[in-house]
Amino acid sequence: MFGKAREAVASRIHTFRFYDKITKMSRIARRYFVLNAFDGALTIFGVVLGSWFAGVSHPEVVIAVGMSTSIAIGISGLWGAFLTETAERKKEMKELERLLMVRLDKTEIMAAARWAIYVTALIDALAPVVAALVILAPFYAAEPGLIDMHEAYLAALSLSFAVFFMLGVFLGKISRENIVVGGAKMLLAGISAALIVWMVSGGAF
């Protein structure tokens, strides 16, 4: 029984690998992932920082604001990526159809294009939510009183910097550059955001 299931999964993976080769989806999805994860992480970082400066002392408030913000970014990513990718791939298919002088509706190329659209949109949607969940994790711990709010803020800010750095490392790995430099570049964005928020909030701390 498990043999058959394993076979089915293996064949699916094989098909998806083939689709990925045709569509070069992973290259595009990687870009979307970093972009939107960074968007999500920086936004949530702003939410955490703002809450801290405003003296929010209830973890549920930070969680509610953070999660709803990240879900909104996720949905924006889902829609944006879906519509953009659909438009791009449709254009590509139409051009291919014109050159080949055949309809491609029932071909594996079309199936691959459709698959690429869904996966890219899904990745774009999930990236900010995952980033937000990581950064907001300390507040989930603060809710039942496992840690106090001050610790939660410090942990969440540290996690934000860790997420920025990791995204930079990821980009550094792709470009085969120095991963520390890659991480530092992303970290710089976080630091500038923190500085600007601090200045805007009147330099309260």
Next chain:
Amino acid sequence: MTMIRRLVLDVLKPLEPSSIELAKKLSVVKGVEAVDITVREVDRKVETVRVTLEGEWLDIDKIEAALERYGAVVHSIDRVTAGNRAIDTG
């Protein structure tokens, strides 16, 4: 029954799936024992290739269907070898 043993096709295909992928897919079509794809002309999005297939019992319909599944179109059948033995065309 007539046996088609060798086919040479002039095929227009998208650049993706690549010739490697297409050769792999064609090699698992029933009756096909060997596949050779030679690129003849490369364009920006499509390429013209010569597909040579050998087997004991080649089914042109199955081969054409397999090509169509990957967006490739047979432009012409350039050479056919059928029967019990190969002809030396010298």
